[in-house]
Amino acid sequence: MAKNLIQSFESGRVYSKQQKNVLIVYAHHEPKSFNGALLRKAVETLEADGHSVEVSDLYAMHFDPVCGRTDIVGSLREEGFFKYQMETKSAWENGTLSDDIKVEMEKLKRADLVIFQFPLYWFTVPAILKGWIDRVYVMGFAYGMGKLYSDGPLKGKRGMLSFTTGGPGAAYCDAGMNGDMNVLLWPLQNGMLRFVGFDVLAPQIYYAPAHVSDDDRKQWLDDWGKRLNNIFEEPSLKFVDFSNFTNTKLSDKYVEGESSKQYAPTIGQNLGKLFSPTGMLKP
Numbered sequence: 001m002a003k004n005l006i007q008s009f010e011s012g013r014v015y016s017k018q019q020k021n022v023l024i025v026y027a028h029h030e031p032k033s034f035n036g037a038l039l040r041k042a043v044e045t046l047e048a049d050g051h052s053v054e055v056s057d058l059y060a061m062h063f064d065p066v067c068g069r070t071d072i073v074g075s076l077r078e079e080g081f082f083k084y085q086m087e088t089k090s091a092w093e094n095g096t097l098s099d100d101i102k103v104e105m106e107k108l109k110r111a112d113l114v115i116f117q118f119p120l121y122w123f124t125v126p127a128i129l130k131g132w133i134d135r136v137y138v139m140g141f142a143y144g145m146g147k148l149y150s151d152g153p154l155k156g157k158r159g160m161l162s163f164t165t166g167g168p169g170a171a172y173c174d175a176g177m178n179g180d181m182n183v184l185l186w187p188l189q190n191g192m193l194r195f196v197g198f199d200v201l202a203p204q205i206y207y208a209p210a211h212v213s214d215d216d217r218k219q220w221l222d223d224w225g226k227r228l229n230n231i232f233e234e235p236s237l238k239f240v241d242f243s244n245f246t247n248t249k250l251s252d253k254y255v256e257g258e259s260s261k262q263y264a265p266t267i268g269q270n271l272g273k274l275f276s277p278t279g280m281l282k283p
């Protein structure tokens with residue numbers, strides 16, 4: 001048996017799984033929160049399945065979320081005019097990024113799957129998690145030089161959002177006061193995950209955990225564990241392959257090929273048509 005195959009026993013049969021590395025980037029202050037329970041469930045389940053799990057617990061680490069001059073150790077390539085993207089790209093090439101960024105980059109490099117676990121803040125990720133993205137996704141390392149989307153440097157890795165909300169599911173349906181969750185997720189899943197190359201898995205969403213019964217929450221935790229048991233076999237969400245863009249736009253040939261289809265290719269590349277009502281929620 002290959003070294004990285006794990007044997008597990010389930011339902012009376014022995015089967016083999018590939019051992020994988022998982023990084024969970026976790027953004028909640030309180031271990032007793034439902035996010036804390038989801039984190040522990042993920043670690044426990046994935047480790048029991050033989051995977052290796054690393055956690056970046058951003059508040060506990062006091063992770064600095066603000067991009068700045070101190071992200072580069074030593075002198076700058078251009079002292080008179082600070083351009084963060086170019087300076088960090090050059091520091092990455094020269095090994096002069098600050099240590100806290102380097103450590104997170106190494107975790108990201110090792111990971112086959114990255115799970116972002118967080119409570120929804122202002123329809124997006126909490127600032128500390130946004131800052132992790134801002135500082136760790138350095139140009140050259142995570143994107144750039146024509147390497148984007150399906151060609152992004154992180155291609156081959158799986159990425160997913162697992163988050164809780166304050167508002168109920170009804171507030172996020174297609175008639176809901178907060179707007180359709182399918183639409184709200186385009187910037188995060190396309191802009192933050194697909195842009196750098198991830199195969200994006202369907203999001204795991206818990207609407208209003210504070211307003212459901214304890215039994216419901218326990219059931220949600222069980223279901224999360226069951227999903228994680230097969231997370232490496234799941235199909236990913238559909239995005240347009242990067243090769244279909246010419247000078248940053250969909251090629252005429254691709255657009256023509258879409259003309260008879262009912263739905264747009266994606267929410268973002270909507271070509272003025274209806275888009276799939278579940279494209280950001282299900283494969």
Ligand SMILES: Cc1cc2nc3c(=O)[nH]c(=O)nc-3n(C[C@H](O)[C@H](O)[C@H](O)COP(=O)(O)OP(=O)(O)OC[C@H]3O[C@@H](n4cnc5c(N)ncnc54)[C@H](O)[C@@H]3O)c2cc1C
Pocket residue numbers: 028032033034035036037118119120121122123124163164165166167168209210211214217218221
């Ligand atoms: C700055 C800010 C911005 C926000 N913006 C938004 C927004 O844009 N949209 C929105 O919808 N909401 C928003 N919210 C609300 C926020 O998203 C929710 O409060 C949060 O997602 C709830 O998750 P939690 O883990 O904090 O829940 P908690 O309140 O910690 O947990 C819910 C319940 O689960 C229980 N629990 C914990 N562990 C277990 C366990 N093992 N088994 C069973 N039960 C357990 C807890 O005891 C608690 O009763 C915002 C909040 C803030 C502070």
